[in-house]
Amino acid sequence: MMFLNYLSGTFANKSGVLIKQTLENVWNSQVRFASKKAGGSTRNGRDSAGRRLGTKKTAGQHVIPGNILVRQRGTKFHPGENVNTLFISFGGFYKEMYNKKERRIIAVALDKSDYDFPRDITQPRKRGFFLVDRTKMRDEIINSRAQYYAEKEALLN
Incomplete structure (x- = not known):
């Protein structure tokens, strides 16, 4: 019975006072929840390039x-x-x-x-x-020594 009264737009509360509501008011009523907007953490979202x-x-x-x-x-x-x-x-x-x-x-x-x-x-x-060239290098070392001793002997004579 209460449901039919609800659809018709009027019903009574426990104290017997008639409350008039329409389905339009019920569906469009506003409900408030948390007012803080959800935001992502500022510590996320960074990444460095691969090394x-x-x-x-x-x-x-x-x-x-x-x-x-x-x-x-x-x-x-x-x-x-x-x-x-x-x-x-x-x-x-x-x-x-x-x-x-x-x-x-x-x-x-x-x-x-x-x-x-x-x-x-x-x-x-x-x-x-x-x-x-290791052989060429060895020959240069031997020749430079021989040349050094020849010059040294020429200076002494």
């Missing part, structure tokens, strides 16, 4: 002196043969390997066919004398 870390060369790739082999934080990769602080000091071919302690080692082979890494510690290291 481009990692290996810069692949296995077997030719490298020249001055090439950067790896960019890293800490020492994930360790320098091996012909490598000084993962910045190549001699030209050759890039090689990656693991040692007994499971460390990643970066080495450079002087010849492309020379891939027997890691070398036995009792064997000598293969070193490259790039752009230096």
Whole structure:
């Protein structure tokens, strides 16, 4: 019965007073909740660009002196043969390997066919004398000594 009175627009409360409401007023009534507008935190939304870390060369790739082999934080990769602080000091071919302690080692082979890494510690290291002719250098040293002694003897006589 109450529902029918509600639809007709009038009904009585407990004290018997008639309250007139229409469905239009019920549906359009305003309800207030929290007045603070929800906002995102000012600490969010920032990000820095990637640092481009990692290996810069692949296995077997030719490298020249001055090439950067790896960019890293800490020492994930360790320098091996012909490598000084993962910045190549001699030209050759890039090689990656693991040692007994499971460390990643970066080495450079002087010849492309020379891939027997890691070398036995009792064997000598293969070193490259790039752009230096050792026989010519030795001959120049011997000739300069002979010339020095000849000039010295000429001054004394």
